[in-house]
Structures are given as structure tokens and as C-alpha cells.
Amino acid sequence: MVQPTRQIVLKRFIDEAPSEDDFEVVERELPDLRDGQFLVRNVLVSVDPGTRARLSGKPSYIPPLKLGDVVGAFSVGEIIESRHPDYAEGEIVSLADGWSEHVISKGRGFIRRITDRRLPLSAWLGVLGVSGMTAWFGLNRVAGLSEGQTVVVTSAAGAVGSAAGQIARLKGCRVIGVAGGPEKCGWLRDAAGFDHAVDYKNTDDVGKAVAEAAPDGVDILFDNVGNRMIDQVIPSMNLNGTIVVSGQIAAYNDDDPPGLMNTRAFITHRLKMQGLVVFDDLPNWSEAEKSMADSVVAGDIVYRDEISDGLESVPRAFAGLFRGENRGRRLARLRPDPFKAEADK
Ligand SMILES: NC(=O)c1ccc[n+]([C@@H]2O[C@H](COP(=O)([O-])OP(=O)(O)OC[C@H]3O[C@@H](n4cnc5c(N)ncnc54)[C@H](OP(=O)(O)O)[C@@H]3O)[C@@H](O)[C@H]2O)c1
Known part of the structure; x- marks a missing residue:
């Protein structure tokens, strides 16, 4: 028909x-x-x-x-x-x-x-689809997330970012979100259990705000925004830190997006930076979906x-x-x- x-x-x-x-x-x-x-x-x-x-x-x-x-x-x-x-x-x-x-x-x-x-x-x-899976594999496979680390997530109140922050929190990490506006930052702290939220739209110096929220440095930056944001967090990265390039929303409308400036820290701090396409992990989605679904049903992850x-x-x-x-x-x-x-x- x-x-x-x-x-x-x-x-x-x-x-x-x-x-x-x-x-x-x-x-x-x-x-x-x-x-x-x-x-x-x-x-x-x-x-x-x-x-x-x-x-x-x-x-x-x-x-x-x-x-x-x-x-x-x-x-x-x-x-x-x-x-x-x-x-x-x-x-x-x-x-x-x-x-x-x-x-x-x-x-x-x-x-x-x-x-x-x-x-x-x-x-x-x-949370159980592409957004949650990007967070899951970006942190677990790409960054090798482990207990006690400090994790910064950008566009943190979005579907990918909020899932990433909560996966890290459940693992026993200190989690700092960067998001635009008091409502989103309040939700990250009060509902999603982030330790700290930086409102980049009402902060003169995002790099300084992140440094203050992470006195022991940052082990993982999970970035959804782009190079300007990454450059501001790099000075806070710890030795052997990882930058996960998940998305670049600030660059999607820009024909000539900025490059990275603070690349010397990749040598001095032995940083690594790696992107992902979540479909590469498709063979392992079922296990991750089940784990995320259990956490959502238990009320440990909100969306x-x-x-x-x-x-x-x-x-x-x-x-x-x-x-x-x-x-x-x-x-x-x-x-x-x-x-x-x-x-x-
Ligand atoms: N690698 C992969 O396989 C994969 C798969 C799926 C998605 N992704 C990526 O993951 C990222 C997040 O996706 P999502 O679905 O959860 O969307 P999202 O984070 O909710 O995206 C929209 C948000 O981006 C922020 N934003 C928009 N323009 C911005 C700018 N110029 N500078 C800074 N922030 C800006 C805004 O939040 P604020 O109000 O906080 O600024 C907006 O609410 C996207 O970049 C997407 O492309 C990657």
C-alpha cells in the first residue's frame, strides 16, 4: 500500500x-x-x-x-x-x-x-540513545574514567553533557559543569548532583572559574563546545589529562572556527586529546544501555x-x-x- x-x-x-x-x-x-x-x-x-x-x-x-x-x-x-x-x-x-x-x-x-x-x-x-551513549563511551572508553578524578563537562546541561557529568559522579568523581545561565547551572547542582557549575555567560573568566572549582586540577575535559572553551580549561589540566572531543557546537555555524592556542601543555603535561563517533561503539551499546537504564530507574541519573x-x-x-x-x-x-x-x- x-x-x-x-x-x-x-x-x-x-x-x-x-x-x-x-x-x-x-x-x-x-x-x-x-x-x-x-x-x-x-x-x-x-x-x-x-x-x-x-x-x-x-x-x-x-x-x-x-x-x-x-x-x-x-x-x-x-x-x-x-x-x-x-x-x-x-x-x-x-x-x-x-x-x-x-x-x-x-x-x-x-x-x-x-x-x-x-x-x-x-x-x-x-539518555539511553545517542546522547547517553556518547557520554558513556566518551568517558569510559576514550578517557578511561576512574574513581576520584576531576571531570569538567561543557554544554553540561544538554543531553550529552548532563549524562556525562552524572556518569562521572556515579563513578566517584568530582564533577564541574560549564553551562549558560543560572537556571541551567542550578539544575546541574540541585538535580543532577554536579559538585560545581560555572555559568559561562555570567563569568568574565571561565578559565579562572574552572581553576577555582578544581583546586587539584582537571583530569578529564569532556568538551561539547569547541576550541575556545578547550583553551580556557587546558591551563587547569593535570599531568596525563585527557580531553574528549565530543562536539563543537560553537563552531558549527562558523566557517572559520578558531584553532587551539594552549598546545604547549600537551608536552609539559603529557595531555592527550581524542574525539569519538559514537557509532563505532555500537557493538557494545546493549551493556551500556542496560547500565544507564538501571541508573535512571533507580533515580541515580536524571534527564x-x-x-x-x-x-x-x-x-x-x-x-x-x-x-x-x-x-x-x-x-x-x-x-x-x-x-x-x-x-x-
Ligand atoms: N561525537 C559523537 O558521536 C556525538 C554524538 C551525539 C552528539 N554529539 C555532540 O554532543 C554535543 C551535545 O549534544 P546535545 O544533543 O546534548 O546538545 P546540547 O548540548 O543541548 O546543545 C545545545 C546547547 O549547546 C550550547 N551552545 C549553543 N551554542 C553555543 C555556543 N556558541 N557556545 C557554547 N555553548 C553553546 C547551549 O547550551 P548553553 O545554554 O549551556 O550555552 C545549547 O543549549 C553536540 O556538540 C553534539 O554535536 C557528539
Whole structure:
């Protein structure tokens, strides 16, 4: 059966900060399923800062979109028709496709079955999804997190940052978050249990504020922001410290982002700096998902979702990420949650 759907496509290439007018909602018909395919009706789609890297028409670490392409995103949805031997109607999956009400999948690439029903589906796009996994593998695999370390996290009130800080806290580390504004910093201290939060928007010298919050120095910097932020923390790094390059949100809208200045400390303090692409760790996600889910269910890790209503809400939600408007993970709800509907019966 041909499936009518609605999708958000790229209307024009973006040079600076994204705006709602860069996108448009289009109606399309998805073709009949072929053997080996299944059709997903999305319940929630994600709004990710990293998507910005694909929207300028220029080469990046992922291939750029063409005008008229559906904008990439993660989603959770219900399989409503299947001609695939391994995926059945009624299963709930998370997959990487785009801002679209429906997706046809061949069951290849990034796809997760969601069977743990202890948490709302939104968690599988945030704390148990790409955001939480980036925090988990960035700290545990890349940085070799261990008890007693001092960890600084930037864009700390976001989905990745807040997960990273809490993973470190649970490991017995001292955790300092850097975030914009008193509300976010208050939430980090009061709800997420960070030891200290630096409000970089109301601090003249972020480097000094971090140094004061970390009198014994910093062992791990988990950075989501970019080189200017990293440069301010480098003078506080301890011998053999690690800088995890998770994201560079301050650079995504900048054609000519700044380089690093304080590189001498890499010699004197034997620092190392390493990035990650979270999908490299996909074979080990199940264990990490289970551990994170247990911590969330136990109340040891908290998270915030901001869920807007309908596909039309997505471009505005996306543009707001670059103005610091979001309080946690931004998602858009396209349909009611089928897990919840089942529980309410
Ligand atoms: N490596 C990977 O595999 C991987 C996977 C997923 C995500 N990531 C990266 O992880 C990072 C965090 O993702 P997220 O989904 O949790 O989003 P997020 O941190 O909530 O991103 C939005 C936040 O970034 C901050 N921000 C925006 N512009 C900024 C600027 N110019 N300078 C400093 N801060 C700025 C704002 O917070 P404030 O109000 O605090 O400024 C804003 O609320 C992103 O950079 C993303 O690309 C990496």
C-alpha cells in the first residue's frame, strides 16, 4: 500500500545560524514495500545539533545534504507493516533516518529494538540513545574514567553533557559543569548532583572559574563546545589529562572556527586529546544501555526532555539549540506513545 507521509526537507543551504525558514514541510508518498523492507510510523523524532554539519552543502565529517533531501534525525516508532523476515508488525524500534512521519527500512545500519518498557520512549532518543551513549563511551572508553578524578563537562546541561557529568559522579568523581545561565547551572547542582557549575555567560573568566572549582586540577575535559572553551580549561589540566572531543557546537555555524592556542601543555603535561563517533561503539551499546537504564530507574541519573508538538515544530526547535534555548534533549512528538496506550488499556 502506498503510504502518504510528511517530511521536513532542506530548502536552502545554511551559512550561519539556522532559522526556521531554511526548511519546509512536504507531503510525499512512500512506495509499496518490497521484500526485505518494513514500514515504521514514527512516534518521536530527535532534534540534534550535529545535524548542522550536513546543512551547508559543504563537505563535513558526514556527507552534506542536497536541497530537497529529508533532514537527518533519530526516531522511535512502531512497525506497522513488514516484509522483512526479522522484524514484525507491532515492534518498537529506534532508527536513524530523518524528520519524517514514516520511514521505510531494510533493517540495516543503525537500528535498535526497544523492549525494555521501564522508561518512556523519549529516553531511547536521549539518555539511553545517542546522547547517553556518547557520554558513556566518551568517558569510559576514550578517557578511561576512574574513581576520584576531576571531570569538567561543557554544554553540561544538554543531553550529552548532563549524562556525562552524572556518569562521572556515579563513578566517584568530582564533577564541574560549564553551562549558560543560572537556571541551567542550578539544575546541574540541585538535580543532577554536579559538585560545581560555572555559568559561562555570567563569568568574565571561565578559565579562572574552572581553576577555582578544581583546586587539584582537571583530569578529564569532556568538551561539547569547541576550541575556545578547550583553551580556557587546558591551563587547569593535570599531568596525563585527557580531553574528549565530543562536539563543537560553537563552531558549527562558523566557517572559520578558531584553532587551539594552549598546545604547549600537551608536552609539559603529557595531555592527550581524542574525539569519538559514537557509532563505532555500537557493538557494545546493549551493556551500556542496560547500565544507564538501571541508573535512571533507580533515580541515580536524571534527564530533561523538551518535547514539542508535531513535525512543524521541529525547525524552530532546531534553530533554538544554537541560542541555548533548550533545557535538555529536544524532541518532537508525532503520535501518542504506543507503550503508554497499551499500559493505559
Ligand atoms: N561525537 C559523537 O558521536 C556525538 C554524538 C551525539 C552528539 N554529539 C555532540 O554532543 C554535543 C551535545 O549534544 P546535545 O544533543 O546534548 O546538545 P546540547 O548540548 O543541548 O546543545 C545545545 C546547547 O549547546 C550550547 N551552545 C549553543 N551554542 C553555543 C555556543 N556558541 N557556545 C557554547 N555553548 C553553546 C547551549 O547550551 P548553553 O545554554 O549551556 O550555552 C545549547 O543549549 C553536540 O556538540 C553534539 O554535536 C557528539
